[in-house]
Amino acid sequence: MAKKAPTPVKRSRDSEATKAAILDAAHFCFARKNYEQTGLREIAAKAKVDVALVSRYFGSKQKLFATIMKPDFPMLQILNEGGRETLGKRLVRFLFKRAETKPDSLLQMLHSAASSEASPMIRNRIEVGFIAPLSLYLGGDHATERASLICSYLIGVSTLRQVIRCPALVGCETEYLIDAIANVIQSEINSDRDTIPPN
């Protein structure tokens, strides 16, 4: 009998706060499911906001996604907070740390990487936020390719661990994993001149 009161929350009539709430909810939702599986109504509910406002403020689902897909990987900071010989470990440690924080912005990427609507934005995010600065830092032969391969490895591990949830990587001692991955990456960082490593 009582009317279902979805959210008669006395919104304080603050459009900026509303937009922020929508963005927060979008971050949360897109990190849990992929682009298609995430609905505007779901985001709106999470933000305690009417669906129509989402379209009104951000134009479309695609534009909303683009908004939260700004490059935010603090590569420059990671590069500068230690020496080249420990960069591998710093990268991996940061990645694993980030995986524990919610919402994990990397998960947003991984979940929607295969969506034809979302992938262009993701490609841009990776290029600008990760590969470009890293390859500049690396220098030497095939810098861009090496940076891309490092990125590949990190993405692969994250995919198997957080998206596919392979038991061996989920239930494994974190420190062992970090060491193993960091070693591989570090050797890619160091492979400055030699196209063909010692055989």
Place this chain on the structure above:
Amino acid sequence: MAKKAPTPVKRSRDSEATKAAILDAAHFCFARKNYEQTGLREIAAKAKVDVALVSRYFGSKQKLFATIMKPDFPMLQILNEGGRETLGKRLVRFLFKRAETKPDSLLQMLHSAASSEASPMIRNRIEVGFIAPLSLYLGGDHATERASLICSYLIGVSTLRQVIRCPALVGCETEYLIDAIANVIQSEINSDRDTIPPN
């Protein structure tokens, strides 16, 4: 005026052939887009078959996907067709070869890995068809983890190259890429006892 003749193809009334056509089309379509973006009507059209038949023969979209998600990575064959010291290169070569054939069954996996409906089947496919046999072959300490990391790397590279389409990996000389990746994987294969490689 003329009735649009979608497909009045005189089907030869062969249910097995029809099922096979649907499976072929499914392979093709699921390799191009992800689980949600691939529609049964699209598959049916490609197979020149009525949509209803897809549901009738395979029960549901999910079951159809499960059917084409049988493990088919010929890991055993790859393991046996050469020595341990060249396994890395054989794995990478096979992967790159496979990426050129259509439909690429690996792409099916990558595209839908993030779909909550599809990912359990994909996890199973990876576990059974790749990680399990490889880790058995590897032996030694942390065999399963090492096999999973190798899988991660291969998946990461494939994702960046074929799904995200990072320019550096798409436009790169294939042989350089293969060498670089194979070296990394080979060192993981070789890291038999030492948990902490030479430091």
Place this chain on the structure above:
DNA sequence: TCTTGTTGTCAACGGCCGTTGACAAACTCG
């Protein structure tokens, strides 16, 4: 006060989706 613009609410639209059930055509076997 009245007016104007902002912010939130509501209901509906058209579209695509996976799935189902009724029916027609073709083949099989008696």
Place this chain on the structure above:
DNA sequence: CGAGTTTGTCAACGGCCGTTGACAACAAGA
């Protein structure tokens, strides 16, 4: 031939989707 089964066709269902436009509540300026 006639009955029964398989195979294919067609139209519709209910549901969810992103998006839109009309309208109410409120705030601020005249």
